[in-house]
Amino acid sequence: MPVPCRTGCGKNAMLKRPKTGDALCKDCFFWAFETEIHFTITKAELFKSGDSVAVAASGGKDSTVLAHVLKTLNQRFNYGLNLMLLSIDEGITGYRDDSLETVKQNRDDYEMPLKILSYKELYGWTMDEIVAQIGRKNNCTFCGVFRRQALDRGAAMLGVKCIATGHNADDIAETVLMNVLRGDIARLKRCTAITTGSEGTIPRVKPLKYTYEKEIVMYAHYKKLVYFSTECVFAPNAYRGHARALLKDMEKIRASCIMDIIYSGETMAVKEEVTLPSQRTCIRCNFVSSQEVCKACVLLEGLNKGLPKLGIGKSSKAKKMLEEYNAQQTNYKESLQAAAKELDDVQSKKELCLSDSKNCKSGLCKGKTKLNRNSSINSNDYTNSSNAKECCSNCSGSCERIKVNADVNNTKVNTLLEKYVINETNIAKVNGEGTLCNPSNSDDNLNNSDDEEHTHAEYIDTHIEQEDETCSASCGKLGSLNIGF
Numbered sequence: 001m002p003v004p005c006r007t008g009c010g011k012n013a014m015l016k017r018p019k020t021g022d023a024l025c026k027d028c029f030f031w032a033f034e035t036e037i038h039f040t041i042t043k044a045e046l047f048k049s050g051d052s053v054a055v056a057a058s059g060g061k062d063s064t065v066l067a068h069v070l071k072t073l074n075q076r077f078n079y080g081l082n083l084m085l086l087s088i089d090e091g092i093t094g095y096r097d098d099s100l101e102t103v104k105q106n107r108d109d110y111e112m113p114l115k116i117l118s119y120k121e122l123y124g125w126t127m128d129e130i131v132a133q134i135g136r137k138n139n140c141t142f143c144g145v146f147r148r149q150a151l152d153r154g155a156a157m158l159g160v161k162c163i164a165t166g167h168n169a170d171d172i173a174e175t176v177l178m179n180v181l182r183g184d185i186a187r188l189k190r191c192t193a194i195t196t197g198s199e200g201t202i203p204r205v206k207p208l209k210y211t212y213e214k215e216i217v218m219y220a221h222y223k224k225l226v227y228f229s230t231e232c233v234f235a236p237n238a239y240r241g242h243a244r245a246l247l248k249d250m251e252k253i254r255a256s257c258i259m260d261i262i263y264s265g266e267t268m269a270v271k272e273e274v275t276l277p278s279q280r281t282c283i284r285c286n287f288v289s290s291q292e293v294c295k296a297c298v299l300l301e302g303l304n305k306g307l308p309k310l311g312i313g314k315s316s317k318a319k320k321m322l323e324e325y326n327a328q329q330t331n332y333k334e335s336l337q338a339a340a341k342e343l344d345d346v347q348s349k350k351e352l353c354l355s356d357s358k359n360c361k362s363g364l365c366k367g368k369t370k371l372n373r374n375s376s377i378n379s380n381d382y383t384n385s386s387n388a389k390e391c392c393s394n395c396s397g398s399c400e401r402i403k404v405n406a407d408v409n410n411t412k413v414n415t416l417l418e419k420y421v422i423n424e425t426n427i428a429k430v431n432g433e434g435t436l437c438n439p440s441n442s443d444d445n446l447n448n449s450d451d452e453e454h455t456h457a458e459y460i461d462t463h464i465e466q467e468d469e470t471c472s473a474s475c476g477k478l479g480s481l482n483i484g485f
Contacts, residue, residue, distance in 0.1 A: 034076075061227045062168055
């Protein structure tokens, strides 16, 4: 027997809302879904008329639905927004390159301008190259940190007022669980905020904060929206996956647990004596940071110096790594200087005829038999077809200027070259080519003098080895969805 729509519209219900359990027809579901997002936007005052808004687009379900709904509400309620798409290419073969094609389709469908920035363009590294350096563990830390800063950079280029991200209720609840499990109080207070960003920075807003992931999938399905649903090839190793699995198991028992966890995170209090880091700008790249040097610059510096784990783990570990690296660099410089001096000594022994066209000083003259006893050169060191030991006092200038090879073992020189000469690739990494930071100042920033308050290790804004917030809303992955109708 057909089930009538809960709203009393006279139509038969086609689905059961995961969030409320109401049986609704398609049209009533669309209306309820869009109206709730409109209520979230107006209550939190996320936008102002005339604002330019960049929608963080990855091609996944969340960003695709966000772009569609914002365009719909902007026309329906006359928000007066100038919407555009901003996408980040992390350089993940077999994942991001395919999803960007979906983003381009969204650009055409929703008639929004699109800006694409790549990690390679901004940082000189792709995620494939980063994972090749650090392995499959902690790679989401690099990706999450770099993508957040890349969005800030893209928004600054576009000159927008804010960035709208596709973080949904499930993403926020997972983040609350992750921060509780890690004891990360600073992030716990920030992760539930619907608007983030300090004064002077471009804020980020989350219009889908109270929208369930299952409902987003159902909306995209019934609206026949084009989106990319393949999971990131590096995501299975992310710490977030454990929080997601726990949340899905809890949701089966109590559907409202997602909203309950969000409300708990919003109302959680912190003791007054607990000091939380304040947001500021990085002294290197001038983008938002909770430390003097932002996490993106620390991670990038580690990659360029061959220390990929520099920004991951305890600060004491990072300090030890830097000390070892600096000691190694000092030894390299001393060894190179010694090698250069030795090679200079070798070259100085390679002499030419020192004739000044009047007085031959080398003992290499032809013809005359008078020996120049004032010459400081030992004539036994030279060879000539004419009598090499004979010299004239008044040379005609027609000397045979023979280049003399010193008695030096060539094997030794080759060994020195092989041991001390650095190839171009290593030089590039030592000098930090392609980094955000000024290469000439990188060592100074990492190793402050004794009269400064902090060392570089104290800039690292993490105290335990951990995964940072992963892609969640931007990846378009479905996870373990069990949609009930």
